Amino acid sequence: MNEPNNMYQNEPAFSPFAENAVFVTMEQYVAKTFLWMFLGLLTTFGVAFGLAMNFLSSPADSLVYKLFSVPYMSIILLVAELGVVIWLSTQISKMAAGTATALFFAYAVLNGIVFSSYFIVYDLMSLVFCFAAAAVYFGVMAAYGYLTKKDLSGWGRMLFAGLIAMVIISLLGMFIGFGMFEIVVCGLGILLFLAITAYDTQKVKAYYYQFANDAEMAHKASIFGALNLYLDFINLFLYIIRLLGKRNNN
Numbered sequence: 001m002n003e004p005n006n007m008y009q010n011e012p013a014f015s016p017f018a019e020n021a022v023f024v025t026m027e028q029y030v031a032k033t034f035l036w037m038f039l040g041l042l043t044t045f046g047v048a049f050g051l052a053m054n055f056l057s058s059p060a061d062s063l064v065y066k067l068f069s070v071p072y073m074s075i076i077l078l079v080a081e082l083g084v085v086i087w088l089s090t091q092i093s094k095m096a097a098g099t100a101t102a103l104f105f106a107y108a109v110l111n112g113i114v115f116s117s118y119f120i121v122y123d124l125m126s127l128v129f130c131f132a133a134a135a136v137y138f139g140v141m142a143a144y145g146y147l148t149k150k151d152l153s154g155w156g157r158m159l160f161a162g163l164i165a166m167v168i169i170s171l172l173g174m175f176i177g178f179g180m181f182e183i184v185v186c187g188l189g190i191l192l193f194l195a196i197t198a199y200d201t202q203k204v205k206a207y208y209y210q211f212a213n214d215a216e217m218a219h220k221a222s223i224f225g226a227l228n229l230y231l232d233f234i235n236l237f238l239y240i241i242r243l244l245g246k247r248n249n250n
Contacts, residue, residue, distance in 0.1 A: 029208040029222065030146065030201075036101075036226035040108040041233060045131075047112025052119030064116050074114075081110050088227060097219040104223050104230075111234065118241065126246035133244070134237040141194045142229070145201030152202045159199055162192045182242065189239035193232050200228040 024032075055062035067073055084107040092100055118127065145152065166189055173185070207221035 026205060026208045029218070030204050033204045033222045033225045034142075034229065036104070036223060037229040037233070040104060040226060040230045043105055043108040044112040044115055044234075047109055048115035048119050051113065051116035055116070055120055064113075064120070067113065068117075077110060077114055081107060081114070084110065085227070085231075088224065092220050092224050093217070095220070097216050097223070100220045100223045104227055107227070108230070121247055122241065123246045123248055126244070127241070130240045130245055131237060134233060134240050137190070137194055137240075138197055138233050138236055141197040142201045145198030146205070148198070148202070152199050153206075155195065155199050159192070159196050163196075166192060186239045186243040190236060190243070193236040193239065197229070197232045197236070200225065200232055203228070 051062070051064045055064040059065055070076075084103055088100060088103050088107075095103075169185060204222070204225040207218070207225055211218040211221050
């Protein structure tokens with residue numbers, strides 16, 4: 001995407017007389033996008049924690065037990081999550097802003113159901129530590145992406161290639177395992193999503209200037225940016241869990 005020269009200025013890059021113009025500063029727009037991301041994470045971890053506590057209090061009668069007793073439920077949830085992300089990614093320009101927001105939170109709920117297993121399998125304090133570590137790393141790279149004067153758009157192809165490589169590696173790991181190379185894979189995954197975090201943060205700034213004259217599209221771009229940042233944090237968190245997480249003994 002080609003950003004205008006004043007991408008890093010605070011002033012709105014549009015005419016104040018434009019119809020449906022977005023009368024907010026770039027800082028406010030970025031802050032709102034991160035707020036959407038935070039609300040999505042809050043939804044996911046709230047659902048996951050609630051389901052996990054329900055399971056631990058009465059495993060056989062819990063919703064988690066009943067859900068995952070359904071044949072192929074894990075695959076169904078994975079397909080549903082992929083479907084929501086693909087639909088948002090490909091149709092966001094055509095759907096209403098309210099629909100985009102609803103789909104974002106639907107994805108957060110679906111992911112919360114999946115994440116409930118982590119609250120059951122891993123020690124709670126270990127999860128808190130991994131979440132804090134992910135938050136610190138994410139925050140540092142988001143700040144870099146927001147503050148740097150360097151154009152990070154050139155990272156796009158390299159990061160996409162990295163994502164494809166990690167998907168292939170993960171699929172291979174399901175069949176042959178990683179063994180002693182698990183640490184290396186997790187380290188590469190963490191580095192990859194740290195870089196993507198900076199890249200996606202700068203993209204949010206670009207969305208502000210690109211859609212400043214269209215309030216509805218600006219809102220939808222903010223939701224899409226929040227989804228990207230949400231996915232960056234979740235993947236970063238998952239790799240840190242794999243690297244440092246401590247499983248429950250029971």
